[in-house]
Amino acid sequence: MSSGYDYDVFLSFRGPDTRSGITNFLYTRLLGAKIHTFKDNEELRVGEELGPELLKAIRQSKIAIPIFSKGYASSKWCLNELVQMVQCSKKGKQKIMPIFYDVTPAEVRHQIGPYKEDFLLHEKNFGAIISEWKTALNHVAHLKGWDNSKNDRREGELVKLIVLEGIAGLERAYLPVTDCLVGVEHHLKEINRMVCGDSEEIQIVGIHGMGGVGKTTLAKIIYNRLSDRFEDCCFLSNVKETSQLKGIECLQNQLISDVLKIKESNISNVEEGIKMIKERLCGKKVLVLHDDVDQMTHWDALIGKPAWFGLGSRIIITSRNMDIVDVSEVCYPYELMSMNFNLSLQLFCQYAFGRDYPSDDYVAFSTEVVKSTGGLPLALEAIGKLLPHRSKDVWDVILKKLKQVPLNEVKRKLKTSYDALDDWQKHIFLDIACLFTGFDRRMVLHLWKDSNLFPEEGLEVLQKMSLIKITEDNKIWMHDQLRGLGRDIVRQECNEEQEKHARFWNHEEGLEVAMEMEGTKKIEALCQKFDPQLLYYIANEEAERLSDLRYPEVRVFRDNCPSNDFQANLQNNTRMLSKLRCLSWHHFPIEVKITNFSMMNIVILHLGHCPNLTDLQSIEGLVSLRILKLIEILPLERLPDLSNLKKLSKLQLGRCHNLIDVQSIKGLGNLKNLKLTEIPLLKRLPDLSYLKKLTELHLRYCHGLIEIKSFEGLENLMTLKMDELPLLERLPNLSNLKKLTQLYLRRCHNLVKIQGTLESLEDLCIQGCRSLDEVLDPTSSFKKLRSLRIHDCKKLHLDRIWVPKFKISDRVHINSTCWRLSNIGICVCMLGRQFFLPSLP
Numbered sequence: 062m063s064s065g066y067d068y069d070v071f072l073s074f075r076g077p078d079t080r081s082g083i084t085n086f087l088y089t090r091l092l093g094a095k096i097h098t099f100k101d102n103e104e105l106r107v108g109e110e111l112g113p114e115l116l117k118a119i120r121q122s123k124i125a126i127p128i129f130s131k132g133y134a135s136s137k138w139c140l141n142e143l144v145q146m147v148q149c150s151k152k153g154k155q156k157i158m159p160i161f162y163d164v165t166p167a168e169v170r171h172q173i174g175p176y177k178e179d180f181l182l183h184e185k186n187f188g189a190i191i192s193e194w195k196t197a198l199n200h201v202a203h204l205k206g207w208d209n210s211k212n213d214r215r216e217g218e219l220v221k222l223i224v225l226e227g228i229a230g231l232e233r234a235y236l237p238v239t240d241c242l243v244g245v246e247h248h249l250k251e252i253n254r255m256v257c258g259d260s261e262e263i264q265i266v267g268i269h270g271m272g273g274v275g276k277t278t279l280a281k282i283i284y285n286r287l288s289d290r291f292e293d294c295c296f297l298s299n300v301k302e303t304s305q306l307k308g309i310e311c312l313q314n315q316l317i318s319d320v321l322k323i324k325e326s327n328i329s330n331v332e333e334g335i336k337m338i339k340e341r342l343c344g345k346k347v348l349v350l351h352d353d354v355d356q357m358t359h360w361d362a363l364i365g366k367p368a369w370f371g372l373g374s375r376i377i378i379t380s381r382n383m384d385i386v387d388v389s390e391v392c393y394p395y396e397l398m399s400m401n402f403n404l405s406l407q408l409f410c411q412y413a414f415g416r417d418y419p420s421d422d423y424v425a426f427s428t429e430v431v432k433s434t435g436g437l438p439l440a441l442e443a444i445g446k447l448l449p450h451r452s453k454d455v456w457d458v459i460l461k462k463l464k465q466v467p468l469n470e471v472k473r474k475l476k477t478s479y480d481a482l483d484d485w486q487k488h489i490f491l492d493i494a495c496l497f498t499g500f501d502r503r504m505v506l507h508l509w510k511d512s513n514l515f516p517e518e519g520l521e522v523l524q525k526m527s528l529i530k531i532t533e534d535n536k537i538w539m540h541d542q543l544r545g546l547g548r549d550i551v552r553q554e555c556n557e558e559q560e561k562h563a564r565f566w567n568h569e570e571g572l573e574v575a576m577e578m579e580g581t582k583k584i585e586a587l588c589q590k591f592d593p594q595l596l597y598y599i600a601n602e603e604a605e606r607l608s609d610l611r612y613p614e615v616r617v618f619r620d621n622c623p624s625n626d627f628q629a630n631l632q633n634n635t636r637m638l639s640k641l642r643c644l645s646w647h648h649f650p651i652e653v654k655i656t657n658f659s660m661m662n663i664v665i666l667h668l669g670h671c672p673n674l675t676d677l678q679s680i681e682g683l684v685s686l687r688i689l690k691l692i693e694i695l696p697l698e699r700l701p702d703l704s705n706l707k708k709l710s711k712l713q714l715g716r717c718h719n720l721i722d723v724q725s726i727k728g729l730g731n732l733k734n735l736k737l738t739e740i741p742l743l744k745r746l747p748d749l750s751y752l753k754k755l756t757e758l759h760l761r762y763c764h765g766l767i768e769i770k771s772f773e774g775l776e777n778l779m780t781l782k783m784d785e786l787p788l789l790e791r792l793p794n795l796s797n798l799k800k801l802t803q804l805y806l807r808r809c810h811n812l813v814k815i816q817g818t819l820e821s822l823e824d825l826c827i828q829g830c831r832s833l834d835e836v837l838d839p840t841s842s843f844k845k846l847r848s849l850r851i852h853d854c855k856k857l858h859l860d861r862i863w864v865p866k867f868k869i870s871d872r873v874h875i876n877s878t879c880w881r882l883s884n885i886g887i888c889v890c891m892l893g894r895q896f897f898l899p900s901l902p
Contacts, residue, residue, distance in 0.1 A: 066237075070098040071122035073142045078130035083162060087126075087220045094224050101142070119145045120154070123235060126223070127201060128160045129169050134179040137187070140194040147197045151249075152242050152282060154235065156289060159206035160223065166210075170202035205289075235288065236281040236296055236350075241411040241442070244404035248279055248397065253286070255393040263367040265376040267386025270397035273439025276379040277352050279397060284350045287375055291348040295319035297363065299538070301355035306499050306536065309362045310334055316363060320347055324826070324848055331362050339369050346373040354380045366390065399436030406431045408438060412445025422453070429460055443528070447481055476546055482522065489519040493529060494547020498539045502531055507664050507687045507710075508643055646671060661685065669693060677701055687711070695719055704728035710754075715739055727751050741765050750774030760786060773797050783809060795819055795837070806830055818842050826850040833857050 070091055074084045084100070091098040099118045119125065125146040133139050149155035161169065168174040172195060183191055209219050255266055266283075268276045281296075288294050295316050297303075303312055313334030317326040320342055328334040347370050351363060364376060367390060380386055386394040400408065407417045409431050414420070419427040434440040448456060479490060489509065497505050502520065509516035520537075523529045530538045539547075643665040663683050668674060669692035680689070681701045689706075690713040691697060699722040703709065709729050714720065715738040724747045726735065732752050736759040737743070745768045749755070756777055760766065761784040771793045772778070778798050782805040783789075789809055795801070795817030802821050806812065808829040815827075815835065819842040827833065827850070834856040843849075851857065 066123045067097075067121035068099045068118060069096045069123050071119055071125045071146075072098060072100045072128065073125065073139055073146070074101070074128040075130050075132045075136050075139055078132045079128050079162060083160075083216050083220065084128060086216055087128075087223060090220050090224050096224070101138075115142075116145060120149055120240065122155065125149070125155055125157045126160060127157070128162055129164050130162045131164055131175045132179075133164075134169075134172070134176040134194075134198070135182075137183070140197070141190075143197045143201060144193050147200050152238070152245070154238060154240075154282075154285065156235070157201055157204055157206075158223075159201050159204055160219075161206065161208045161210050163212070164210055166202045166206075166208060168210075170199050172198060235285045238278055238281050238285070239442075241408060242278070242282075243408040243411065244400055245275075245279060245282060248395075249282060249286075252279075252283055252393070252395055255395075261372045262392075263370055263372065263374045263376075264393070265364070265367065265378065265391045266393040266395060267378045267380065267391040268395050268397055269380050269383050269386045271399075271437075272381055273437050274397050274399060275438045276381075276397050278438075280350055280352065280377050280379050283377060284348065287348050291346060291375075293320045293322075293345050294348045296350045296352070298352050299532075300351055300359050300363070301353045302499060302538065304355075304359060309359065312359075312363055313338065316349065317341065320345055320349075324824075324850060335362060335365065338363075339365065342370055343368065344371050346371040348375050348377075350377045350379075352379050354378050354385050355382060357385070360385065360388075364390070400438065400441075401436065402431060405434060405436045405441055409434070409441045409445045412442055413448045415449075423456075426453075426456055426460060433460075446525075476550065479528070479546065479550060485514045486519045486522050488514055489516060490523060490528060491547050491551060493523075493537055493539055494544045495551060497537055498544055500537055502535045502537050504665065504688060505537065512642075644668075664688070666690070667692075672696070681705055684708070689713070690715075692716060693718075698722070700725045702728075707731060710734065712736070713738075718742070723747060730754065733757065735759070736761075738762055744768065746770065753777065756780065758782070760784070764788065769793055776800065779803065781805070783807070785809070787811060790832075792816070809833075820844065822846060824848045827854055827857075828852045830854050831856065 072084060072088060074080065088098055088100045099122060101115065101118075119142060127133070127139070127143055127146065146155065146157050150157050159169075164174065164176070168176055172180050176198070180191065180195070183194070207219060207223060214222075252266060252268075255264070268280055270276055284294075284296065296319075297312050297315060300312060309331050310328045313331070314326050314328050317328070317334075317337055318324065326337065328337060349370075351359070354360060354363075364378070367374075367376075370376070378386060378391070383394075383396075399405075406419075406427060409427060410417055410419050413427070414423075430444060431441070434444065448459070479487065482490060492505075492509075506516050506520075509519075520529070520531070524531060528539070528543055532538050642662050644663060645665075645667040647667075647669045662685055664685055665688040666680070666683065666686060667688075667690040669690070671693075672695050674694055674696060677694070677697055678701045680686075681703065682705065683689075684705055685708060686706050687708050688711045689709060690711075692713070693716040695718060697717045698719050700714075700720065703712075703725045706729065708731060710731055711734040712726065712729065712732060713734075713736040714723070715736070717740055719742065720740050721742045721744070723737070723740075723743065726732070727747045727749065728751065730751055731754055733754050734757045735752070735755060736757075738759070739762040741762075741764045743763050744765050746760075746766070748770060749758075750771060750773045753774060754777055755775055757780040758775075758778060759780075759782045761782070763786055765788065766786050767788045767790070769789070769792060772795060773793075775797060776799050779800050780803040781798070781801060782803070784805070785808040787808070787810045790811045790813055792812065792815055795804075795815065796819075798817070798819060800821050801819050802823045804819065804822060804824070805826045806815070806828070807826070810829065811832050812830050813832050813834060815833070815837055818838055822837070822842050823845050824847060825837075825843075826848070827836070829852070831854065833854050836857065837843075
């Protein structure tokens with residue numbers, strides 16, 4: 062089923078004409094192709110209006126297929142359905158693909174032939190609705206569909222073609238947009254006039270405005286309307302946030318992968334990405350939406366010059382920064398302003414009442430509420446969702462609160478949503494606003510889980526109230542205006558007295574308060590660059606004043622690194638940071654001991670680039686630890702005994718160049734995620750059979766690794782990724798990995814064989830394994846395979862990996878050629894001899 066829709070396809074037809082013929086045939090074939098289809102039953106219709114269930118089915122279908130027959134226009138129901146389809150299509154939420162079964166497009170477009178007679182009868186019985194019917198017929202008759210009015214195709218042939226093209230249309234998924242769309246048509250007409258023509262020019266349109274004004278929604282609708290004209294489309298969501306969290310290379314990878322329809326492009330740096338975009342996309346007619354472009358560096362890395370893309374390309378950009386779109390390359394800058402009062406009232410009522418207007422009892426109240434929002438769609442949505450099912454007395458209280466807030470301050474307007482939360486939910490909201498926006502949801506849950514905050518319920522409530530979103534990659538997202546609201550609340554609760562703040566996200570404020578002699582016991586979170594003065598006070602003066610600190614993060618940057626003669630010794634104070642739950646300590650050049658902190662409640666420990674870290678053995682006693690990351694810890698030679706860490710679920714070791722022994726990981730029975738990266742002296746992995754709950758295993762750049770004893774006991778392992786293990790010659794039999802869905806092997810140059818049966822395997826990638834000549838048994842391991850990528854494996858013959866269900870075509874290609882079969886995600890290239898390219902099943 063298409064994401065964001067109840068149905069893939071809605072069939073509209075005149076029962077007596079086609080029910081037992083093409084309609085039934087098409088419906089059966091669509092279901093057989095696993096396309097979720099709604100078929101209207103005409104006999105169940107009652108009354109003159111379309112019922113709510115039928116309206117919902119139309120609106121929640123990705124593709125609408127009206128089957129125009131001779132009697133279609135005789136049915137007012139069919140015509141009303143068509144009007145609804147056109148309305149959905151104009152909102153960018155639906156694609157219409159008409160079938161002209163035994164009438165011509167001209168007869169439908171101009172209402173001639175059998176349709177003329179039907180409308181002569183309608184004019185006697187109906188009024189203004191007739192013009193809507195005619196407009197809808199005219200609109201749909203101009204759309205691309207299937208014309209079988211001359212019966213030049215048999216029904217079976219026609220249905221087969223429709224199903225194939227329908228699947229292709231579903232694969233070009235429309236971007237989901239809200240059902241509550243108000244006032245967008247004016248903006249769409251303006252922008253459509255700019256970019257929706259058939260010009261072969263490369264056109265860039267930039268939509269800018271303040272946060273929450275609806276730029277992304279408008280851009281998605283334009284994208285959806287244009288997408289049918291392009292084979293190569295890409296939507297880059299949250300460019301600013303993604304570039305900060307994952308780097309601009311991640312976005313370059315997505316752009317290239319989506320347009321070229323490859324799984325992964327493996328861009329390692331921005332310059333390489335720019336080069337690849339210029340070289341490989343210059344001949345492609347593309348449609349790309351860049352959402353929330355914040356800096357010109359984003360532009361330079363992702364858009365560059367129009368000549369990077371093929372003729373006829375359309376690039377859409379949204380940004381809060383007018384400077385991004387005020388450049389010569391942007392053909393059409395468009396500023397999106399706040400909504401006027403009437404449109405704001407309509408949008409508010411859709412969220413609050415489920416209709417376009419308030420009841421008489423709530424007109425005055427709704428008017429005052431809308432005035433308080435300043436016409437910002439985000440504020441209208443957040444407040445509108447808060448009010449349903451509340452008594453009028455409660456509404457009046459909320460209105461009084463809204464009247465006390467200046468109209469130009471969106472943060473204060475949104476505070477009504479915060480006030481609806483209970484104390485636990487408020488705590489979580491403030492933590493996210495001040496500290497955890499962009500963090501992985503799973504990691505933050507570990508921090509909250511033992512704090513009696515009921516975080517799972519809290520996150521669900523925050524999502525439903527539009528205060529946060531959980532992205533597809535499980536990151537917590539909060540709108541900038543809402544994040545500003547949360548930080549303003551923290552300040553307001555403390556009456557602007559910094560020394561009473563509980564959370565600090567600003568370096569200067571945190572330093573000032575931490576060094577004050579009074580009031581710092583309330584500090585719970587501190588995100589801090591290294592400062593010699595701060596360290597001195599934490600270490601030697603008043604450490605007990607920070608006893609409530611739960612989430613300290615300290616990073617050293619080049620411009621604030623302490624001098625070589627700086628002396629600071631952390632005293633062995635058991636009261637120091639006694640409520641500590643997360644310690645993130647990076648690039649710390651001076652000597653530090655873990656035992657200087659109270660670690661009994663520690664949940665997450667992330668130590669990175671600390672060359673003088675001592676007493677690592679003390680990690681053995683951190684019984685509450687759930688996540689442990691040790692990155693570039695040079696003193697580490699042997700991993701401490703971790704058998705007491707019963708709650709540890711994630712272990713990541715990276716760039717520990719002196720580490721030779723990780724035997725103690727075999728006692729981590731609850732470990733789910735294990736990543737070993739760039740451990741050059743590690744020769745052998747220990748027995749992993751006790752890691753019954755392990756779901757992910759990553760081994761990368763361990764250049765000395767020569768042996769993996771066994772994969773027995775890893776029945777829950779789902780992802781196995783091994784990269785650049787040049788000395789590894791063999792893998793244990795993989796048959797025990799019953800749940801493995803992803804297997805990635807890259808640059809394991811001496812690996813000769815991959816043996817075993819993987820019944821659950823969906824994604825197999827083998828690259829640069831030049832000695833490999835034997836892989837998994839394809840007849841048993843490839844049954845669920847969705848993606849197969851094999852590259853630069855010169856000894857591997859195709860007949861070792863192919864399966865009988867793929868038919869062999871007559872195309873023959875030599876080993877240096879790479880072929881991609883994007884429909885089923887297959888890429889085979891640079892094999893050991895000539896091979897036959899199989900045709901699609």
